[in-house]
Amino acid sequence: MxxxxxxTRRDALKCLGxxxxxxxxxxxxxxLTPIDLAAxxxxxxxxxxxxxxxxxxxxxxxxxxxxxxxxxxxxGTLNRTIDIVNGMAEQPAxxxxxxxxxxxxxxxxxxxxxxxxxxxxxxxxxxxxxEHDTTDPGAAQYFARFGKTSHNKGYYSFDHAGVHFxxxxxxxxxxxxxxxxxxxxxxxxxxxxxxxxxxxxxxxVFAHMPLWSVYEPWGWGTGDVAPLLAQLKRFGSVxxxxxxxxxxxxxxxxxxxxxxxxxxxxxxxxxxxxxGPGPLKVPAExxxxxxxLTTVSLIEHPRSLALNDTTLAGAE
Amino acid sequence: MSRFVVVGLAGLLxxxxxxxxxxxxxxxxxxxxxxxxxxxxxxIAAGTSIVWTNKDDDAHTVMDASGAFRSDALDEGQSYxxxxxxxxxxxxxxxxxxxxxxxxVVQ
Numbered sequence: 001m002x003x004x005x006x007x008t009r010r011d012a013l014k015c016l017g018x019x020x021x022x023x024x025x026x027x028x029x030x031x032l033t034p035i036d037l038a039a040x041x042x043x044x045x046x047x048x049x050x051x052x053x054x055x056x057x058x059x060x061x062x063x064x065x066x067x068x069x070x071x072x073x074x075x076g077t078l079n080r081t082i083d084i085v086n087g088m089a090e091q092p093a094x095x096x097x098x099x100x101x102x103x104x105x106x107x108x109x110x111x112x113x114x115x116x117x118x119x120x121x122x123x124x125x126x127x128x129x130x131e132h133d134t135t136d137p138g139a140a141q142y143f144a145r146f147g148k149t150s151h152n153k154g155y156y157s158f159d160h161a162g163v164h165f166x167x168x169x170x171x172x173x174x175x176x177x178x179x180x181x182x183x184x185x186x187x188x189x190x191x192x193x194x195x196x197x198x199x200x201x202x203x204x205v206f207a208h209m210p211l212w213s214v215y216e217p218w219g220w221g222t223g224d225v226a227p228l229l230a231q232l233k234r235f236g237s238v239x240x241x242x243x244x245x246x247x248x249x250x251x252x253x254x255x256x257x258x259x260x261x262x263x264x265x266x267x268x269x270x271x272x273x274x275x276g277p278g279p280l281k282v283p284a285e286x287x288x289x290x291x292x293l294t295t296v297s298l299i300e301h302p303r304s305l306a307l308n309d310t311t312l313a314g315a316e
Numbered sequence: 317m318s319r320f321v322v323v324g325l326a327g328l329l330x331x332x333x334x335x336x337x338x339x340x341x342x343x344x345x346x347x348x349x350x351x352x353x354x355x356x357x358x359x360i361a362a363g364t365s366i367v368w369t370n371k372d373d374d375a376h377t378v379m380d381a382s383g384a385f386r387s388d389a390l391d392e393g394q395s396y397x398x399x400x401x402x403x404x405x406x407x408x409x410x411x412x413x414x415x416x417x418x419x420x421v422v423q
Contacts, residue, residue: 068373068392104375104389131412135377135389176381176407178414218351219415276351278374 055161055305056094057085057122058206058294060243061263063132064113065103070266070279071287074103078116080312081264081293086121092295093123094160098243098261099130099171099208101142110141129154130208130244131171139172155186157193161298163305164197166190168207170222179216179223180209187227194231202237202305204296210242212258214249215271232256237304239296245277247290248309259307262292288313343367346418348376348390353408353418362422365399376416381407 062078071077085095097117102109110133117125126149133142143152150156154169168190170180182190197203205211211229213221232238238256246263247270267280267290274280282290292311299306344364347354349371360366368378370390378396379386387396389412400406400422408418 070373104391132375132389135375135411137386171412174379174381174409174411175414176409177417180414217415219413276372276374278351278372 053090053297054088054092054295055163055298056096056204056296057088057092058096058098058241058243058261058296059085059264060098060208060261061100061130061246061265062097062113062116063100063103063263063265064116065106065109066265066279068266068279070281071291074265075112075116077287077291077312078113078264079119080288081291082116082119084293084310084312086119088295091121095120095122095125096165096167096206096241097125097127098206098241099128100132100243100263101127101130101146103132103265105133105135105141107141110145114145124160126158126165126167126206128167128169128206128208129171134172153186155189162303163202163204163298166193166203166205168205168211170207170209170211170225175223179213179219179221180207180211182207182222182224182228187224190228191231194235197235199234200236200303202239202298202303203232203235204239204241204305205232206241208242209244210249210258210260211240212251214245214260218271218277220245220271220277229256239305239307241294241296245271246280257305257307259294261294262290262309262311264291264293264312267291345369347371348378348410348416351376351410351413351416353410353416356417357419357421359421359423360400362401362403363399364422365397366420367395367397369393369395375412376410377412379409379411381409386411 059081063074066074101113127146129139129142154172155167157164157166168182168186170182173181173183175181209222210220211222211225233254236255240256240258242260245260246266246268248262249260251258267282268277269280289311292309295308295310297306342364344358344360344366346366346368348368351372370376370392373392375389375391377387377389385398390396403422406420406422408420410416
């Protein structure tokens with residue numbers, strides 16, 4: 001590094017203090033290397049210039065239909081998010097929405113969400129449902145709009161740019177008093193799906209609720225995920241992405257990076273630091289710093305993925 | 317023919333008296349607050365209706381774990397009512413937040 005080190009590190013810490021730092025995690029050979037973006041890029045250059053073309057963007061928890069104090073304008077903050085994606089120097093081919101598209105699972109909320117998301121200038125939108133999207137009988141509203149890819153199962157896999165993607169549903173099989181659940185049928189499918197992939201294929205797994213235990217008293221985890229995680233261990237690069245908790249929590253275990261995304265609608269408290277996980281009310285000027293999206297880029301040498309979180313304020 | 321009518325009337329009268337008897341406690345209020353059902357346990361007489369009202373600014377549902385009934389998503393201030401006709405032990409949960417539980421014993 002250069003003589004810029006001290007100043008840029010201080011800048012980076014300052015950014016972190018405001019909660020708006022973009023943090024890059026480059027996963028190389030199973031070793032996670034966090035890089036302070038402010039230290040890595042001169043302030044004059046746009047942050048995203050550091051990356052190769054983004055592989056995909058993750059947005060989550062848009063909660064269209066929510067209008068309480070924590071954010072009376074969730075359409076506005078989703079629009080701002082879409083502007084950021086559309087304004088990227090190089091457009092990602094995919095956007096992944098990790099669920100809670102709507103707040104109350106109403107037809108008009110889904111219609112509005114689709115109308116807003118249609119403004120994304122990307123080739124494909126992939127989704128998994130959140131528990132807010134599936135409260136109607138048979139999750140009919142969700143499947144009518146987003147069920148085609150998965151033949152109305154909700155879970156499916158696909159390949160893009162040499163990366164294998166698995167979309168999983170952990171909000172539909174109910175376990176009283178428990179965590180999110182994949183269920184036996186989906187688990188068997190997922191494990192079978194992985195047997196056909198070589199260990200050098202980067203894997204991206206995404207679902208709504210965290211696929212690892214973030215805070216169990218609030219149900220932030222998936223109770224029956226262990227057999228799937230065991231199968232994922234043999235792969236050189238595994239990225240597990242979730243939403244649901246409206247804040248970034250990250251864990252690295254071997255070659256696996258677990259990462260939860262911010263919401264575009266409203267923040268939630270840190271696990272256990274409030275009476276419940278309800279919408280967190282923050283001053284308007286702070287809200288933009290607690291909402292955002294995640295950009296994932298492909299690094300060729302060594303073949304792995306890099307995650308970058310951007311807040312709505314950070315992109316100003 | 318006349319005998320059939322008499323039996324029918326008797327049945328109707330029995331049904332009326334069964335539903336009228338616990339009229340004082342015909343409706344019980346349950347609130348949903350801070351991701352909890354309050355109260356978490358309840359004993360009621362058969363025929364009693366429970367009205368769940370969501371006081372959180374997040375959405376919740378009310379569902380019977382065995383699948384007997386399930387509400388739509390309830391926004392803040394919205395209610396759902398179910399009348400428990402049959403005695404038994406019911407496990408109630410929120411399908412959106414499975415950590416939320418309530419036990420209702422219908423006698």
